[in-house]
Amino acid sequence: MSALADLFTGAMVVAGLFFFLAGTAGLLRFPDTLSRLHALTKADTLGLGLIVLGLMAQAPGPLAALKLLAIWLIALLSGAIAGQLIARAARDGRG
Amino acid sequence: MKLALDAVLVATLLVLALFSLAARQARASAIGFMGFGLVLALVWVRLGAVDVALTEAAVGALTGLLLLGATSLATPAAQPSRPLRLALAGLCALVAGGLAFLVLEAPDPAPSLAAAAVEPLAALDLGNPVTAVLLAYRALDTLLETVVVVLALIGIWSLAPDADWRGAPMVPGADAPSPPLRLLARLLPPVGLVVAVHILWIGADAPGGKFQAATLIAAMGLLVLMAGLAPAPKLGNTRLRALVVGGPALFLALGLLGFLVPGSFLAWPEGLAKPVIVLIEVALTTSLAVLLALIVLGPGARRPRA
Numbered sequence: 088m089s090a091l092a093d094l095f096t097g098a099m100v101v102a103g104l105f106f107f108l109a110g111t112a113g114l115l116r117f118p119d120t121l122s123r124l125h126a127l128t129k130a131d132t133l134g135l136g137l138i139v140l141g142l143m144a145q146a147p148g149p150l151a152a153l154k155l156l157a158i159w160l161i162a163l164l165s166g167a168i169a170g171q172l173i174a175r176a177a178r179d180g181r182g
Numbered sequence: 183m184k185l186a187l188d189a190v191l192v193a194t195l196l197v198l199a200l201f202s203l204a205a206r207q208a209r210a211s212a213i214g215f216m217g218f219g220l221v222l223a224l225v226w227v228r229l230g231a232v233d234v235a236l237t238e239a240a241v242g243a244l245t246g247l248l249l250l251g252a253t254s255l256a257t258p259a260a261q262p263s264r265p266l267r268l269a270l271a272g273l274c275a276l277v278a279g280g281l282a283f284l285v286l287e288a289p290d291p292a293p294s295l296a297a298a299a300v301e302p303l304a305a306l307d308l309g310n311p312v313t314a315v316l317l318a319y320r321a322l323d324t325l326l327e328t329v330v331v332v333l334a335l336i337g338i339w340s341l342a343p344d345a346d347w348r349g350a351p352m353v354p355g356a357d358a359p360s361p362p363l364r365l366l367a368r369l370l371p372p373v374g375l376v377v378a379v380h381i382l383w384i385g386a387d388a389p390g391g392k393f394q395a396a397t398l399i400a401a402m403g404l405l406v407l408m409a410g411l412a413p414a415p416k417l418g419n420t421r422l423r424a425l426v427v428g429g430p431a432l433f434l435a436l437g438l439l440g441f442l443v444p445g446s447f448l449a450w451p452e453g454l455a456k457p458v459i460v461l462i463e464v465a466l467t468t469s470l471a472v473l474l475a476l477i478v479l480g481p482g483a484r485r486p487r488a
Contacts, residue, residue, distance in 0.1 A: 161370075161373065164366065164369060164370065165366065165370070168362045168363070168365065168366045171360070171362035172360060172362055172363060175360050175362075
């Protein structure tokens with residue numbers, strides 16, 4: 088059982104890291120603010136979600152797993168809204 | 183594996199430190215410094231100092247905000263003269279070198295008061311030795327620390343012109359808040375407040391405590407103000423000022439009571455240490471939250487908003 092959980096964690100974290108890598112590449116390579124933001128927010132949201140999913144399999148109990156989930160949800164909310172705020176600032180020429 | 187993680191952390195820390203020193207724009211420096219604080223918090227976690235890490239992450243975010251605000255106000259200063267810069271570099275190198283020497287030359291095992299700090303925890307009914315140090319063994323330091331924050335706020339308030347200093351401070355962005363920010367300011371504060379109370383409450387037994395909780399509450403308050411959901415308070419408001427000094431005043435009053443019961447300043451009565459410490463923590467959290475938010479908001483402004 089624990090070997091299966093370890094395998095799941097490894098796969099999810101590697102998949103999550105791939106999205107982080109893709110997002111970082113987009114942040115460095117895309118030409119304008121909006122595309123860079125697009126790459127970053129999408130990748131971070133999905134990447135963090137996969138890593139949290141992987142780590143939930145290692146959590147000592149349901150409470151710890153729920154805490155991890157809450158961290159992801161809060162990061163999701165603040166990431167999405169920060170993305171919107173930066174995009175609006177860029178659109179209005181304040182970026 | 184752990185060595186590789188530590189090496190990456192230290193390398194990132196050094197790169198961020200160099201970046202914020204070398205950046206040409208003050209704003210880039212401030213942003214680099216905020217990143218530095220975040221990585222530093224991770225380093226504290228790796229060193230097992232979770233209390234310090236939480237404080238670094240929370241207070242670092244707030245000071246980062248202050249630095250960012252300051253960079254938009256400050257005019258670029260003239261480059262200091264070469265001898266002055268060399269002298270400063272020499273001084274910094276001396277301090278860093280001295281610290282490095284002390285760390286590397288520390289006897290093994292390093293001298294430690296950890297055992298002495300843990301031993302009387304049961305008498306205080308506390309589980310977190312850091313809280314015991316802050317509020318029982320070295321309560322005087324904590325008292326002075328909070329008084330320093332009050333003095334900082336008085337210093338900031340005194341920057342306002344005479345006619346305005348009782349008025350409400352200007353809140354950046356509150357005239358035309360964007361809809362996403364308003365959404366965040368409605369959704370996040372309930373979560374943030376619950377987390378803050380949790381951090382305050384577990385501070386007795388686990389990493390956490392008043393400063394971290396107060397920073398979170400202050401951040402939630404600032405979010406609500408910046409989204410324009412509530413008007414900034416007038417700084418002349420008596421109730422607001424009572425909140426600001428209430429925590430330190432209660433701390434001082436209970437400290438003075440110590441002269442009567444156990445017989446010395448800031449000594450807690452036998453068997454009542456835990457309730458007294460909890461009372462002080464709660465009162466200080468309230469005061470510090472208001473204080474930190476007001477420090478970020480700055481002095482009273484010319485156009486008090488209704």
